[in-house]
Amino acid sequence: MKKWLKLSFSFILISVLMISLAACNNDTQPNQKKLEKVRIAEVTRSIFYAPQYVALARGFFKDEGLDVTLTTTPGGDKTMTTLISGGADIALVGSETSIYVYAQGSNDPVINFAQLTQTDGTFLVARKKIDNFSWDLLKGKVFLGQRKGGMPQMVGEYVLKKHGIDPHKDLTLIQNVDFANVANAFASGTGEFVQLFEPTASIFEKQGKGYIVASFGKESGHVPYTTFMSKQSYIKENKDTVEKFTRAIYKAQQWVNTHSSEEVAKAVISYFPDTDLDILITVVERYKAQGSFATDPILDEEEWNNLQNIMRESGELPKEVDHKTLVNTDIAESVSKE
Numbered sequence: 001m002k003k004w005l006k007l008s009f010s011f012i013l014i015s016v017l018m019i020s021l022a023a024c025n026n027d028t029q030p031n032q033k034k035l036e037k038v039r040i041a042e043v044t045r046s047i048f049y050a051p052q053y054v055a056l057a058r059g060f061f062k063d064e065g066l067d068v069t070l071t072t073t074p075g076g077d078k079t080m081t082t083l084i085s086g087g088a089d090i091a092l093v094g095s096e097t098s099i100y101v102y103a104q105g106s107n108d109p110v111i112n113f114a115q116l117t118q119t120d121g122t123f124l125v126a127r128k129k130i131d132n133f134s135w136d137l138l139k140g141k142v143f144l145g146q147r148k149g150g151m152p153q154m155v156g157e158y159v160l161k162k163h164g165i166d167p168h169k170d171l172t173l174i175q176n177v178d179f180a181n182v183a184n185a186f187a188s189g190t191g192e193f194v195q196l197f198e199p200t201a202s203i204f205e206k207q208g209k210g211y212i213v214a215s216f217g218k219e220s221g222h223v224p225y226t227t228f229m230s231k232q233s234y235i236k237e238n239k240d241t242v243e244k245f246t247r248a249i250y251k252a253q254q255w256v257n258t259h260s261s262e263e264v265a266k267a268v269i270s271y272f273p274d275t276d277l278d279i280l281i282t283v284v285e286r287y288k289a290q291g292s293f294a295t296d297p298i299l300d301e302e303e304w305n306n307l308q309n310i311m312r313e314s315g316e317l318p319k320e321v322d323h324k325t326l327v328n329t330d331i332a333e334s335v336s337k338e
Helices: 002-031 047-057 076-084 096-103 151-162 179-187 200-207 216-220 232-237 239-258 261-271 277-289 301-313 330-336
Strands: 036-042 066-072 090-093 110-117 122-126 142-144 172-174 193-197 211-215 226-231
Touching (some): 036 047, 036 239, 047 277, 066 239, 076 090, 096 110, 110 232, 122 151, 122 200, 151 193, 151 216, 151 301, 200 211, 200 277, 226 239, 232 239, 239 330
Antiparallel strands (some): 110 226, 122 193, 122 211
C-alpha cells in the first residue's frame, strides 16, 4: 500500500511539473515577437545599393522585427509590375516609375518614402583605353545606352546635352537592348562606348573588356535615383511596418557613412559571390567619393524637381507632379530625428 502511495505521489508530482512547464512555455510564447514578413523587389543587383545589403547582412531589419526577403526583378517595368500586382510589398527602383504610374491615372498611386541613392550610379565605359578623355570623343561613335524612359538613359542624355552633344544626331545611340543584357551586348562587340552600373564597369576594366572614362553621377548632380516605394494603400495599412523598415535603412545608411569602404565591402560580399573583394572595395570607394549613397532616407523637394527636369529634358516627363503628391517624407524625417 505504501509502495503504491509512493508511486502515485511520484506520478502526480511529475504530472504537475510537466503541466507547470507547459504553462510556462505558453506564458512566454506571446512575449516572443514573431518577425513580420516584408518582400522587396529590387530593380537590379548592384553595389550601388550597398546600404540595403548592409541592413540585411547586419540584422538591422531583424532588430526592427522584420523578416525581409529580397528578389531581383531586372528593369523598372518588371519591378513596378511586381509591386502593383502584389508580388512585392516594397520596390527599390527609380522614382521616375512612380510618376509614370501616376500619369496613367492609378487609383492607388505608388509613393516614394525612403531614398537610398542620391546620384546616378552609372559610368561611361570605353572599349579602348583613353588617357585624355573629353565628351567630344563620343561624336560620331556608337553609344550603347540604357532602356528608353529609364533613369539611366535619361541621365545619360541629360549629361550628353550638357556637354553639347545631341544624343540623337551627333552619335549612333542604341537603346533597344534589354536592361539585363546591356553588359553582355557590349562584351560581345556592340558599341564603342557603353553606360554601365557597378560592379560590372569595374569588372570589365579588370578584365580588359572596357575602361571607365567618366561618371554620370558626378555630372548630373543630386537626384532621387533609387528609392523605396510602395502603394499608398500598403503604407496606410502598414504604417508601423514602413516606419520600422525606414529606420533599419537609416541605420544602414549611417553605418555605411561611418565605416571604411573595406568594411562595407566585407559586409555585403555575400550578395556578390562572383565578385572579388578588391573590386567591391574599389566600387564602394568610388560611390562614396562622389556621394552616391544617401546618408538619410529623406527625398527632398529640390532633388524631386531635378528629377523632373532631367525627365523633361529627355522628353519623358508625362506630366508635372508636385513633390508632396508622390513623396512621403514624414516617416523618413521622423526616424532621422530619433
